[in-house]
Amino acid sequence: MVTSVVDLRSDTVTKPNEAMRAAMANAEVDDDVLGHDPTAFRLETEMARIMGKEAALFVPSGTMGNLISVLVHCEIRGSEVIVGDYSHIHIYENGGISTIGGVHPRTVRNNKDGTMDIDLIEAAIRDPKLELVYPTTRLICLENTHANCGGRCLPVEYIDKVGELAKKHGLKLHIDGARIFNASIALGVPVNRLVKAADSVSVCLSKGLGAPAGTVIVGSKDFIARAKILRKTLGGGMRQVGILCAAALVAVQENVGKLEGDHKNAKTLAEGLNKIKGLKVDVDSIETNMVYFDILEGAHMTAQELRKKLEGKGILVNMKSSSRIRLVLHYQISESDVQYTLACFQQALTGAPDENNGK
Structure with missing residues (x-):
């Protein structure tokens, strides 16, 4: 038996531990849609600091975090994003960037280690002189760790090169960092250094870190201001969300190690x-x-x-x-x-x- x-x-599938449950029970809360939940503010401030970015925003899920990030960077319908053909955004997120945002995905083959060849990424960038017939490339997305490739880690040198390529062509770089702390630990590279080249990162709190729910997206203050509007539009604005953020704070503080x-x-x-x-x-x-x-x-x-x-x-x-x-x-x-x-x-x-x- x-x-x-x-x-x-x-x-x-992790369950909240006793420390998380106690933090949730005792969380100081207010209306986060009105911008006054103190525990949500603490989590967002801490995550922005850890990730080396200006600001952060708590959202209900990783799928919403990626969707919001893509839509902020590709605010004009008909924009194009370069994604791996084996990526979570492309395969497992209901095609939301297209159906909701009008953003066209252009796929590049993922290698076994989760990378995409730099030259293939560059070849996928549309010639802006041909915008009459082609979508306009605005964003490159990476995934670290890469789940469909076995949880492989993208090294910092590779991410830096993709970041340089993005800047060369006037594009933005988003990292689906659902398990970015796993990559940081495995590579021995501080997480803020690992995502330095990225304009935005989504960080899941309910996977390896074990919180019961939620994702934080990080980026510039302007990026997060626009992301907050989209979060509301998509139904992701919640009220006393500090109850969830309290558990997430415990997860970040205790479970990364x-x-x-x-x-x-x-x-x-x-x-x-x-x-x-x-x-x-x-x-x-x-x-x-x-x-x-x-x-x-x-x-x-x-x-x-x-x-x-x-x-x-x-x-x-x-x-x-x-x-x-x-x-x-x-x-x-x-x-x-x-x-x-x-x-x-x-x-x-x-x-x-x-x-x-x-x-």
Whole structure:
């Protein structure tokens, strides 16, 4: 009988800890739409400082944060944004930049490490002399870490080069930094230095940092002033939002330092899975808290079948295809959880006795 659950579907599944719940219960609040919620102000001020930008704005979700950022930079309908063909903005955000903002995405192929070739980015920039027939390129978007590429980190040298390219052509640079703190920890680069070249960054608080909800977007004071108007237009203005911001402050203060442990656990999990017959993991590509693996034909099992077997043992995973699964580590997954997970995988694939049944 399963007595506990190891939830590896995403780092969004974390639950608020006792410190967060206490902070939420005791949060000083006011009407944030009127600009008077003191706890929201504290969070935004702190995030702007940490990210090295002038100002910040709390929004309900990462998707809204990216949407607002793109629309601020591409305020004229018919503008074009250069995005990776494997990026979250392009694939998983309901095409909002197009359907809501009238912004056209021009995709560039993402490499396995999440980068896009600089020369391909430059080649995708429209010639302004041909604006009669082409959309006008106004923005380049990067994603760090890059989720669909396995949680890979974009190095600061690469981001700087993209920033230089953007300035050369009079464009803006936005970073979807849903897991930017993971990248900072893995690369050993302060987060403010990592995003120095960016005009705006969206930072998710409810993934690796473990807050119950919310994203902060950062940029110049002018950018945030326009973003605040769009937030209201999109229905993202909330009242006593300090209750959520209080938990986010705890997450920022207490959980950034725990990300290194998530990365270590991910590496341990990847190495263990790769030793199990029928599974294949590119262990060298594990840089942060994500583990993608393939089920080989010799395993005679689909990802769906494996998922169901694991679920019966309290292991929850995320299918990406009929033969590919993603696991995401977070601060509420312990080293013992990792070992239990490996034992369950071994048993599910080989039929070996499960000595850890029930954990």
